[in-house]
Amino acid sequence: MERTLPDLGPRLMTVAAHVPAGGAVADIGTDHAYLPAWLVLRGRCERAIATDVSAAVLEGAVRTVASYGLSDRIDLRVGDGLSAIAPGETSSIVVAGVGGLTMTSILSKGIAVARVQRRLVLQPMTHAESVRRWAAGNGMGIVGEDLAREGDRFYRVICLDPSVQSTGPPRGPALDDDMALELGPLLLREGHALLAPMIRGLLQECDVVIDRMRETLRRDDPRLRKWLERRDRLEEVLKCPSQ
16 A cells, blocks of 8 residues: 655645755755655655754654654764765755745855755745845856745745856836845746745735834835835836846
């Protein structure tokens, strides 16, 4: 009888969809190792390395690997960031579920490992613009972007190919570099189906912040003006998302 696959949910299913077929994948900060187990069981990857910061954190991963009989195909390792991976051991690396600033620190410290991958599949919880800016600064091209939605929250997935030279973000009437890097160059160019709902969510966040600021700040306060300008740019992008 076929074993039930781990339930990844929309966020990790979107991540999994961008992991190249074949070869070995490393899942950094694997938690319960559901993602590498799914990739191996589906035949997407031949084997996997799953890492986390301590043996205690890896206990859930140990149980998952044992329950699916994958101890010969998933190697569990304790390590900080990419430190547990040697250059050439894997063909792709996943870093998901951490903030963008933490992610860029992980990639910078393990740059020798990152540069020899076919694909880096990144899912930052915050500061996606920092990840895109890091890619440009390190000469890595963004070759894929995606969005996932779980409830009211949107998750960005950014795929880098270290062998492809990066290009600048798109520009349009409402787009400066910061806005383009936050929303996603490829998402804007291709008009992703979830882009407009995500922007509407960002507009709601703007309204909350602006309402609070109006209670305590003068109308000409630069902090309030910054949020009002951000709201205006988001509204313009929402009118014409493909710029």
